[in-house]
Amino acid sequence: MRKRTAAVVVIGNEILTGKAQDKNASFLIGELYRLGVALRRIVVIPDEVDEIARTVRDCAAQFDYVFTSGGVGPTHDDVTIEGIARAFGRAVARHQELAEIIRGYLGDDVDEARMRMADAPEGTRLIHSEGLRWPVLAVENVYILPGVPEHFRKKFEAIREHFRVEPFHTRAIYIREDEFDIAHWLSQLAADHPDVEIGSYPNFASADYRVKITVESKEAAAVERAVAALLSLLDPSVLVRTE
Amino acid sequence: MRKRTAAVVVIGNEILTGKAQDKNASFLIGELYRLGVALRRIVVIPDEVDEIARTVRDCAAQFDYVFTSGGVGPTHDDVTIEGIARAFGRAVARHQELAEIIRGYLGDDVDEARMRMADAPEGTRLIHSEGLRWPVLAVENVYILPGVPEHFRKKFEAIREHFRVEPFHTRAIYIREDEFDIAHWLSQLAADHPDVEIGSYPNFASADYRVKITVESKEAAAVERAVAALLSLLDPSVLVRTE
Numbered sequence: 001m002r003k004r005t006a007a008v009v010v011i012g013n014e015i016l017t018g019k020a021q022d023k024n025a026s027f028l029i030g031e032l033y034r035l036g037v038a039l040r041r042i043v044v045i046p047d048e049v050d051e052i053a054r055t056v057r058d059c060a061a062q063f064d065y066v067f068t069s070g071g072v073g074p075t076h077d078d079v080t081i082e083g084i085a086r087a088f089g090r091a092v093a094r095h096q097e098l099a100e101i102i103r104g105y106l107g108d109d110v111d112e113a114r115m116r117m118a119d120a121p122e123g124t125r126l127i128h129s130e131g132l133r134w135p136v137l138a139v140e141n142v143y144i145l146p147g148v149p150e151h152f153r154k155k156f157e158a159i160r161e162h163f164r165v166e167p168f169h170t171r172a173i174y175i176r177e178d179e180f181d182i183a184h185w186l187s188q189l190a191a192d193h194p195d196v197e198i199g200s201y202p203n204f205a206s207a208d209y210r211v212k213i214t215v216e217s218k219e220a221a222a223v224e225r226a227v228a229a230l231l232s233l234l235d236p237s238v239l240v241r242t243e
Numbered sequence: 244m245r246k247r248t249a250a251v252v253v254i255g256n257e258i259l260t261g262k263a264q265d266k267n268a269s270f271l272i273g274e275l276y277r278l279g280v281a282l283r284r285i286v287v288i289p290d291e292v293d294e295i296a297r298t299v300r301d302c303a304a305q306f307d308y309v310f311t312s313g314g315v316g317p318t319h320d321d322v323t324i325e326g327i328a329r330a331f332g333r334a335v336a337r338h339q340e341l342a343e344i345i346r347g348y349l350g351d352d353v354d355e356a357r358m359r360m361a362d363a364p365e366g367t368r369l370i371h372s373e374g375l376r377w378p379v380l381a382v383e384n385v386y387i388l389p390g391v392p393e394h395f396r397k398k399f400e401a402i403r404e405h406f407r408v409e410p411f412h413t414r415a416i417y418i419r420e421d422e423f424d425i426a427h428w429l430s431q432l433a434a435d436h437p438d439v440e441i442g443s444y445p446n447f448a449s450a451d452y453r454v455k456i457t458v459e460s461k462e463a464a465a466v467e468r469a470v471a472a473l474l475s476l477l478d479p480s481v482l483v484r485t486e
């Protein structure tokens with residue numbers, strides 16, 4: 001099965017200047033991992049049309065899914081829709097179905113500021129879901145999500161199951177050995193087992209272990225083979241535990 | 244004075260898969276803001292030489308400073324040095340001064356795994372500072388920092404004052420008005436005051452205020468002019484407070 005990949009594009013000066021903390025990319029990290037989707041890039045950029053266009057175009061070409069966060073409100077600094085339209089060389093146009101949803105809530109005499117929420121890149125698809133007042137907008141492989149964390153979560157949860165594939169399998173081995181002293185045979189292990197990802201994370205703070213080694217793959221058997229090889233290389237006295 | 248810009252490049256599969264949480268980019272957000280440096284991009288990418296090379300090259304060309312986090316240990320997944328070398332078309336070579344530092348700590352019979360910590364892109368500069376056992380490595384406008392948060396902080400703090408410029412001035416105005424109903428005159432305000440950045444952040448959770456408007460610039464007087472204009476536009480009854 002082909003590996004599915006994703007990028008998260010967080011749009012907002014407020015994140016880059018520390019006026020607000022990112023909660024959406026960090027939420028998606030866990031969600032995508034559990035869905036079996038390989039998150040390959042997180043980018044945080046300002047509310048600028050050209051930056052958004054360039055970043056979204058680049059990510060949409062390289063990864064299966066792109067999730068954007070933020071910049072979809074009604075004010076001058078909300079330029080995500082325009083940026084995504086420009087990424088794909090499309091115009092922004094009033095989306096009739098979105099316009100009807102707004103009129104359904106607010107009546108025919110809705111003002112133009114509110115009606116502008118119905119403007120979207122041409123060819124935008126709407127993803128409806130029970131419990132969502134406002135659908136998720138998607139353009140090509142780009143899913144446009146709001147910046148407000150509670151709304152972001154609710155919308156992503158509504159579409160989450162669209163993305164589920166085979167899960168990742170991960171094991172962790174904790175050892176009391178210095179990274180310098182295992183680097184050589186870790187390289188060998190990585191070369192012998194190209195079907196798994198091997199990570200090595202030193203711990204300088206704990207007396208419990210010195211290095212956590214992780215072995216990960218979509219194939220459980222490949223993980224077990226690599227872990228067995230790792231344990232056979234290891235002097236048993238340095239093993240703290242496996243998880 | 245020309246505005247100084249920066250990018251942060253976080254390198255690590257462990258962040259993208261949720262095995263570890265980013266602490267370094269979020270730390271630098273506050274540090275750079277207080278230094279007066281405009282952070283323009285944060286990117287999180289995997290431990291892959293080509294991804295690192297492409298991202299670092301791109302950021303180094305666009306921004307004044309690039310700070311990398313992670314991938315500088317001794318194991319197979321530590322490929323930041325190679326990636327940065329490739330970004331600039333340079334070879335990786337043993338850095339004589341770094342090699343001497345290692346020999347100074349460990350003696351002449353140091354093993355090759357440890358000595359490899361002295362390998363760096365050709366032309367790497369070393370930035371020494373009191374209290375740092377290991378200098379900060381810099382290549383062109385790229386500052387190479389470790390992934391372990393305590394080490395990252397200590398190293399950044401040692402070089403922080405190199406980057407200080409004029410501070411940002413920011414005011415915040417909290418109002419009890421809907422974003423839709425202020426969008427029009429916020430656009431006008433932004434057009435009339437191109438010398439400030441105006442942000443608009445809705446709050447759906449609090450009864451206290453509905454929108455926080457921020458006005459920001461390197462020029463205190465420009466901020467005060469825009470805030471005065473904003474307050475004159477505003478019906479006093481919707482003003483909650485200014486900060």
